[in-house]
Amino acid sequence: MKVFGSSGTRGVANEELTPGFVLDVAKAAGTLWGADRVAVARDTRATGRMLANAATAGLQAVGSDVDRLGVVPTPGTQVYCEEEGVPAMMITASHNPPEYNGVKLVGPDGIELSVDELERVENVFLGDAYETVAWDETGDDRAVEDARRRYTDQLIDAVDTDRIRDAELTVALDPGHGAGALTSPDFYRELGCEVVTVNSQPDGRFPGRDPEPVEENLADLGRLVEAADADVGIAHDGDADRAIFFDETGTYVEGDAALAALAAAELGEGDTAVSAVNVSQRLVDVCEDAGATLDLTPVGSTRIMTRIRQLHAEGETVPVAGEGNGGIIFPNYRLTRDGAYTGARFLELLAEKSASEVVEPYADYWNVRVNVPYDSESERERILGAAESYARDADADLTTVDGYRLDYGDAWVLARPSGTEPVVRVYAEATSADHARDLAEDFAAALD
The missing domain is CATH 3.40.120.10 (Alpha-D-Glucose-1,6-Bisphosphate, subunit A, domain 3)
Structure with missing residues (x-):
């Protein structure tokens, strides 16, 4: 995909992500959806209202009425979509700095569009294949006041x-x-x-x-x-x-430790958990202890959501999924990342133990990341070729769903190209800082 990445599309507002760009994305999505109504919501970013206006105009141009939700968390927008049976455009850059903004597309089932669906929207966008309507068929808009409630x-x-x-x-x-x-x-x-x-x-x-x-x-x-x-x-x-x-002492809890603790409370024999290829050994251990399967995807929430839907279609039970960045999914609740819900599920664990006790079994891991920069596409290909050679020769279990991940049982190392920067990232995790550093530095040295 050229327009949509691992979680929608993002860029510096009014430079890379202009109102014209958002208007065209809206026309493309609206053309594909063919919906009578579409919701538009945004986070608090300074450029959010401007870009929400552009999204509204694009949707109206292809004949859709627009429910304007105002400022709502992304999971709140997804709740509205599911309850009303309408798709939505969410104007947000999630965790990116203030100057960024972006677009996420949500289907009428309240789930972010799959990779295949995003590619269909992208084809309409890249082909200028918009189905605009006559002036007297353009859509209307209305403010929705109760979406947050x-x-x-x-x-x-x-x-x-x-x-x-x-x-x-x-x-x-x-x-x-x-x-x-x-x-x-x-x-x-x-x-x-x-x-x-x-x-x-x-x-x-x-x-x-x-x-x-x-x-x-x-x-x-x-x-x-x-x-x-x-x-x-x-x-x-x-x-x-x-x-x-x-935790209760004011100590930061690693996101991977929180994911492991929440997963341990959910997983049972025969279940499947889904995470990205840079998954922590913490979750690997939890799945092994529970008798559950761990299914790995390329990095990014869109890829994880898509895989969960595939597993559900195959009859698999997936009670928990997500990444160690705080984006955790409880599919039995809703197929979405929801920070408030995740927080509440963590609070349920605190009914019997303190926060430090909840995450203590998952604390003894060390992570290292090394970036290997490149200046050209040919250099990128050379680095990835070297990564493949190193990985094929290693005495470890190899996973290639996104880069090259080597699992050593109690530690792992991964080399994969960044989706946002001209670097190949090398990640490593082990139960000692020295071991993690050695794994990362040895792999990175092989790429020079």
Whole structure:
């Protein structure tokens, strides 16, 4: 795909991602959908309203009426789609910096479009094959005022409210000025938690921190957990489809550790978990202990969603999926990443143990990443050829669904080309820092 990547399409707003580009994507999606109604929503980014207007115009140009949801988390938009049976365009760049924006496409079942569906939209876009309508057949638009409330209500119905309320938890919350600022504080309070917040004012310039919920951006949340004597800290990205945690001591919890803990509570004999090829050994171990199968995909939520749908069609049971970046999927709830729901499922685990105790079995792993840059397509191909040769000669189990992953039983190393930068990334994980570093550096050295 040239237009859509692993999770929609993104770029610097008004430079790479212009209103004209979004208008044409809307015309292409609207042409393919042929729907009477389509929803348009956005996160809090400063350029969100401008691009939502462009999306609305493009959809109207192909004859669709538009339900304008305003600022809503991506999973809230997906709830609206499923309840109303309408597709949607979500204007968001998720975790990217403030200057970025993007588009995610959601089907009328509330699920992001599959790879095949995105390719069909892309073909219409690249071929200028829009089915615009006459002036008197263009679509109308209307504001929908209750999309956020509807989302929160279904969240409350989906979790064990009594279990969370009885635990009498204090939650420190950092929605990062994003769309979750308008939903998550109320949601956790309605679950009976005492909630204290930081960066909870919706602001598309993200003055308190960058939208990506990684450790270096979340120091304020760690301090808030300590100051408030909170039981847990929860952070979201810009569109609130991810959740990252701090334990009760104010210590950052690795996303892979949280995924492993949540997966351990879900998986049973014969189940399947789905994750990307850079999956942590933590989840590998959890699946082995549970007697479950781990199915690996190329990196990116779109690839994971597509694989889950394929496995469901084959009759497989997939109770949990996702990546260690906080994007966790519970397909029995909904086939979507939902930061608020993931946070609530973690709160359910705190009814019996502290956050540090919940993740303690998955703490003793070390990760290293090395970037190998290239300047031309020919150099890229040379590096990947060297990676293949190294991988084929290694005494390890080889996986090639996205790059070259070598599994050594208690450690692994992966080389794959970045989808956003001119580098080949080498990842490694082991139970000691030295071992992880050696694995990454040895593989990277073979690529020079």
